[in-house]
Amino acid sequence: MTTSLTIQQAAAKTGLSVHTLRYYERIGLLDPIARQDNTHRLYREEDLLWIGFLLKLRSTGLPIRDMLRYAELRRAGNTAESVSARKALLQQHARTVEETIAELQSNLSILHMKVKMYEDMEAALPPVVVTHQQSIEDASNDHSNKPNERNNSTSKTGNASRHSQARR
Numbered sequence: 001m002t003t004s005l006t007i008q009q010a011a012a013k014t015g016l017s018v019h020t021l022r023y024y025e026r027i028g029l030l031d032p033i034a035r036q037d038n039t040h041r042l043y044r045e046e047d048l049l050w051i052g053f054l055l056k057l058r059s060t061g062l063p064i065r066d067m068l069r070y071a072e073l074r075r076a077g078n079t080a081e082s083v084s085a086r087k088a089l090l091q092q093h094a095r096t097v098e099e100t101i102a103e104l105q106s107n108l109s110i111l112h113m114k115v116k117m118y119e120d121m122e123a124a125l126p127p128v129v130v131t132h133q134q135s136i137e138d139a140s141n142d143h144s145n146k147p148n149e150r151n152n153s154t155s156k157t158g159n160a161s162r163h164s165q166a167r168r
Helices: 007-014 018-027 045-059 064-075 080-124 132-142 149-167
Strands: none
Touching (some): 007 018, 007 045, 018 045, 045 064, 064 080
């Protein structure tokens, strides 16, 4: 049984926007989509499978220009040249993806080591014990509206001495 979906249904099924589907068709990533008599696009199962593959290529970082090259080779049919070129393109991209994965794995290992280091540091810290009396005193000090006279006089004196030094 052949499935035919409208562009809105295809967009919902693939996760792409209607605009992106039209763009992919316009630039040649998608073969021309079949149309109803009223010119509305009808996406077949084969179209959805191809879009799914394009999404895999995109999510692994293959540039659109390479996706376009692959699509051109695919349209050329299963000739020795086309098959060989598609295989080479995918092999090269697979190597690039493997290198990216290796780099990410290395970065992830460093992150795990750092997290472990901080866990060890936390475990070595003395436990913080707050008594009930300290909590009350801290709370009353935090909510005090009285300015600290010592700090105000120090800052005034400090400013005065800085100004006198600057004049010299």
